[in-house]
Amino acid sequence: MLEIIIDKNKEQEKIALLENGNLLEYYEENEKTNRYEGNIYVGIVKDIIPGMQSAFIDIGTEKNSFIHVKDIVPKVDEKKQKQTINLDIRKLVKTNKKMLVQIKKDSNDQKGARVSTHISLPGRYIVFMPETDVLTISKKIESVQEQERLINIVKQNIPKGNGAIIRTSAKGKNTEIIEEIKYLENKWKKIKEEYQKSENKGKILYKAENIVQKMLIDLADKKLERIITNNEKEYKELQEFIKEEIKNAEIKLELEKTEDLMKNFFIDKQLEKMQKRKIWLKCGGFITIDKTEALTAIDVNTGKYTGNKDIEQTIYTVNKEATIEIAKQLRLRDIGGIIIIDYIDMKNEENKAKIQSLLEEVLKLDRTKTQIEGFTKLDLMELTRKHICSHKD
Numbered sequence: 001m002l003e004i005i006i007d008k009n010k011e012q013e014k015i016a017l018l019e020n021g022n023l024l025e026y027y028e029e030n031e032k033t034n035r036y037e038g039n040i041y042v043g044i045v046k047d048i049i050p051g052m053q054s055a056f057i058d059i060g061t062e063k064n065s066f067i068h069v070k071d072i073v074p075k076v077d078e079k080k081q082k083q084t085i086n087l088d089i090r091k092l093v094k095t096n097k098k099m100l101v102q103i104k105k106d107s108n109d110q111k112g113a114r115v116s117t118h119i120s121l122p123g124r125y126i127v128f129m130p131e132t133d134v135l136t137i138s139k140k141i142e143s144v145q146e147q148e149r150l151i152n153i154v155k156q157n158i159p160k161g162n163g164a165i166i167r168t169s170a171k172g173k174n175t176e177i178i179e180e181i182k183y184l185e186n187k188w189k190k191i192k193e194e195y196q197k198s199e200n201k202g203k204i205l206y207k208a209e210n211i212v213q214k215m216l217i218d219l220a221d222k223k224l225e226r227i228i229t230n231n232e233k234e235y236k237e238l239q240e241f242i243k244e245e246i247k248n249a250e251i252k253l254e255l256e257k258t259e260d261l262m263k264n265f266f267i268d269k270q271l272e273k274m275q276k277r278k279i280w281l282k283c284g285g286f287i288t289i290d291k292t293e294a295l296t297a298i299d300v301n302t303g304k305y306t307g308n309k310d311i312e313q314t315i316y317t318v319n320k321e322a323t324i325e326i327a328k329q330l331r332l333r334d335i336g337g338i339i340i341i342d343y344i345d346m347k348n349e350e351n352k353a354k355i356q357s358l359l360e361e362v363l364k365l366d367r368t369k370t371q372i373e374g375f376t377k378l379d380l381m382e383l384t385r386k387h388i389c390s391h392k393d
Contacts, residue, residue, distance in 0.1 A: 002224045004215060007261040008231035015211055016267050017219075023270040025331060025367075027211050027389060035389065036061070036103045036113060038122075038208025040191055042198045043067075043101040043115060045093045053089045056112070057101060060202035063112035067093075067101065071116035075132040075163075100195050100205075119191075120165075121184050122209070124217050124246065125177045126154065127165040128184035130192075134163035140364055141171050150177070157181050169221040176248075211389055213241055218367050220249040228254045230261050274332055281305075281325055285318035289329060295338035298326055302344060315344045316351045323355055327362035330370075336387035340380050356381070 007014040017025040029035075043057035046064055053069040069089045093099065101115040121128040135154060137147050150166050157178045158164055162185070170177055187206075194205045209217065216224070216238075229235050235255045242251060262268050273279065280286045284305035290297045300322040305314065326341060346352050352375060359381070363370045366385070373382040 001226070002219060002222065003226040003228065004212065004219075004224070005261050005265055005267065006212060006227070006229035006231065006234055008229065008234050009259075013234075014262055015215075016262065016265070017215060018265065018267070021266070023267055023274070023332060024328075025215075025334070025388070026267075026271065026274065027334070029211070035106060035210070036208075037106050037389075038103065039204055040100065040102045040119060040206035040208075041115070042195060042201065042203050042205060043099050044200060044202050045095050045097050045099065048090055048093060048095060050088065050090060053085075055089060055093055057099070057115055058202040059101065059103075059113070059115065060204065061107070061113070063107050065101070065103070065107075065113040065115040066111065067115050067117075071104070071114075071118060075118045075129070075134055096200070098198070098200050100192075119188070121187055122214075122217060123167075123180045123184050124220060125167055125170040125173055125180050126184070127167065128158075128181070128188065129163040129165065130188045131161060132163040133161070135166075136164075137166040138168040138170075140168040141166070146171060153177055154181070159185055169218075212238065213245070214388075216241065216246055216251075220246045220251065224249075224251055226252045226254065228256050228261065230256055230258050274329075279325060279329065281318065281321045283317060283321050285322060287322050287325060287329075289333070289335075291335070295340055296335050298339065298341045300341065300343050312346065312348050312351065315346055316348070316354075319343045319346065319351075319355050320358060323358050324362055327359065327366070330363075330385055331366050334388050336368075336385050339383050339385060341383070342380055345379055359383075 001020055003018050005016040005018065011030060013029040015027045016023060041059035043059045043065065045055055046058050047056040049055065055067050056064040057067055059065050069085055069087065069092065072089070072092045073085055073087060099117060100119070101117055102119050103113045104116045105114040107113040118132065119130055135151060137150060141147055141150070150170050153174065154164050154166060154177065158181050191206050198205070227238060229238070232255060235253065238253055242249065242253065258264055277290065278286055278288050280303070285303040286301050288299045300319060302314070302318050305318055322343070329335070330339065343355065346355070356372065356374060360372055363372070368388045369386045371384045376382055
């Protein structure tokens with residue numbers, strides 16, 4: 001059973017996703033947390049930097065945002081064609097002119113937010129992408145026949161000149177997808193109308209869903225059964241959101257007036273493990289997780305596990321158990337960017353292939369996009385993962 005626990009008071013909000021009592025995801029918000037990813041703005045071009053093919057955009061926030069030429073030229077499906085950009089950014093944008101932009105990555109202490117003119121509006125079954133002909137489908141839908149059926153439904157119903165990403169939850173759906181296309185198209189029309197009426201001043205036009213709302217959109221079709229909160233305002237807002245956005249979903253919403261919900265569900269004990277650098281495996285081995293500015297390094301060790309006389313089998317057993325734990329920790333800690341896994345060296349190529357296959361399989365459970373590049377020449381596993389939530393560090 002999947003359930004979301006929301007523990008909210010004046011200073012802080014704690015959000016936990018549980019499966020049969022086990023912690024899968026955890027987020028914290030406070031009054032200093034600024035999450036704007038997905039918001040759409042009227043942006044005013046302030047400075048153009050030709051040498052970097054970039055520009056600074058005033059969107060009405062404390063820091064000017066940043067845009068690169070690749071986020072201005074029309075979006076293409078990079079799986080089908082390689083995009084080469086030879087245009088000078090000065091031919092695409094002019095100082096003091098307005099443009100419609102969406103935040104793709106939140107600001108931090110050093111940089112302003114990264115924005116793009118490539119707008120995307122996420123729904124339950126598709127991500128609507130206006131003014132592009134890109135149409136892709138989730139890799140998690142493996143049936144070629146189902147892929148073709150879903151692509152045809154979207155092609156026949158999406159307005160010309162618009163694209164979409166078909167999500168995993170679209171599998172087996174029909175009329176629901178058509179209705180959502182119309183709903184998202186209407187949402188886009190309203191945003192565009194607001195933009196056209198707006199003055200030459202940076203301001204927000206559309207506020208993206210918050211963490212809990214995004215979880216609802218992602219998990220409504222994945223056996224999410226219950227949401228519990230101890231905050232009355234949050235309860236009413238979720239009630240309205242479910243009614244408007246998550247139609248036909250059987251999700252039980254409960255208000256439980258308890259000060260510390262996390263303690264009630266024994267989440268605090270699971271959080272202690274999440275904070276540790278070293279994580280012990282059931283077999284006696286362990287993994288260590290070290291984050292740097294450039295990447296996250298994960299090291300696998302045999303620890304106390306001695307296994308049997310077959311050294312290769314002993315190593316494979318530890319690596320196998322480590323793989324399952326690593327996938328769990330990536331999601332739990334919401335680790336993003338480049339990730340390098342230093343497995344215990346395996347001489348058997350078949351075992352290496354099995355480990356990579358297992359990693360691919362367990363990462364399918366993750367809500368966000370992961371890309372496995374495979375073992376490098378130095379026998380390090382390289383992969384990338386997109387943050388579910390941008391963090392202001």
